[in-house]
Amino acid sequence: MKVLHLISGGDTGGAKTHIINLCSKLKNLVALKIICFMYGQFYEEVKDAGIDIDVIQQSSRFDLSVVDKIAKIIENENYDIIHCHGARANFIGMFLKLKIKNKPFITTVHSDFDLDFQDSFYKRVVFSFLNKLALKRFDYFVSVGSALIDKIKGLGVSEDRIFLLYNGFDFSKEISYVHKDEFLSKFFDKRIYENKIVIGNLSRLYKVKGLDVFIKAANIIVKKYSNVLFLIGGSGPQRESLNLMISEYNLNDKVFLLGSIKNPYDFFNSIDINVISSYSETFPYSILEATALEKCCISSKVGSVPDLIDDGKNGFLFDAGDYRGLAQKIEILLQNENLIKEFGHLLSKKAKEKFSAENMARMQFEIYKSILSKK
Structure with missing residues (x-):
């Protein structure tokens, strides 16, 4: 099974932590790659975790030249599933889906998409609208909490297309801190x-x-x-x-x-x-x-x-x-x-x-298998 994850790369919150914890364990169960759209702390942390990651840089959030590049990667490397995380990746995923007809597109909903851009009027109006527009185009949804399932249903999504996956933490890793x-x-x-x-x-x-x-x-x-x-x-x-x-x-x-x-x-x-x-x-x-x-x-x-x-x-x-x-x-x-x-x-x-990362990865693997069996 080959899975391509898309994420902006500028994430600093739960989405960043989720994908690093998930993929650090999931890489033992599937062949996976992460593509992000900028260099930065996220890219460095993923590399340090030994996860395969590439950067396809965008000149701006609305730079759609990356769509053709990612589509070629999907076709050449024959990925089975495209899995998006966050508003920017969802936006790119919406256009990718127009080019890639025979692959399931999944998005993980990490937060209440109506509250993601509350501190900027422009972002709240524009990005929230675009994210919800993109979300409606996805085949399947992963919710990181039970409370979001009704929210996703509100987009007109049937329950059989939604999967619950709690955030997990890698309790086995060594934790360093100062006194x-x-x-x-x-x-x-x-x-x-x-x-x-x-x-x-x-x-x-x-x-x-x-x-x-x-x-x-x-x-x-x-x-x-x-x-x-x-x-x-x-x-x-x-x-x-x-x-x-x-x-x-x-x-x-x-x-x-x-x-x-x-x-x-x-x-x-x-x-x-x-x-x-x-x-x-x-x-x-x-x-x-x-x-x-x-x-x-x-x-x-x-x-x-x-x-x-x-x-x-x-x-x-x-x-x-x-x-x-x-x-x-x-x-x-x-x-x-x-x-x-x-x-x-x-x-x-x-x-x-x-709530371990191992449990999260095993559950995500079962979700992928379920989706591919439906295909």
Whole structure:
């Protein structure tokens, strides 16, 4: 079986992590290649993982000269399946499908496509429209969470063309990170974080990530507890407004924006409680990355997160946007610090049993076999 994966190559979120974790294991089951449209961090990480990847560069998002080049590769190398990831690859896939008539085209839906471009009016209007137009042309869909299946059906897709595949993490790989002091001392004096419970949120700084919820919850907690520090890792267009919000709440010595984090495990190793405050998610990789270090997690009740976190048993859930609910969950942990380690251990155990990269690759292989048998 030969499978060609298409992805933009500029991805920095869950789609990037998904395809690297998936293909690092899937390459043992099928012959695969990844084609992306730009050089960068994604390309380097895929190469480092020992996955076959080529770049066919676009001069712009709308440069369709790549379509003929990819079509020739598909025909010359006789790929059985073309598998797209993300809006740009979907757009290219739509035109490829006009040229390649006898091959199944699959797309993995990594997020709510109506919320992907919320921080730019132009992108929200143009790219969201083009992505949905492209999505309707695909033969089959892979949803990385159960919550997205109804969303995909809303495009007019029948259920027999949709497959569920949870994100998986390679728990077998060696994880490297620096000591907590080495990481945090880059940002502030040791007295700031010494003897503190550190609560972290690692995400891109976009509206959908609900970092306003995180800051509002912090504002409630710091009025009751002095031994708490809140860290936000990541970059994005919301940085200025979040800094303003922190200043308005007078939280400049309690909540810190650390900027872009090169190694997420440096961040997760330095915190005690991992928080996901998003208004919408499918199945965020930041939970799985943190569970590799047995970190306790509190998350908004979004997407398929409840399939991993059993509220009150191995972590906590709160309703999206409910900053008071988030603050209440944090307070329970601050009043019973033993739960922090206990929940971290239990969550890690469940993640390793049910959400491994090996399981994800085997399930993806079975999906491919099912699709080819229908053909």
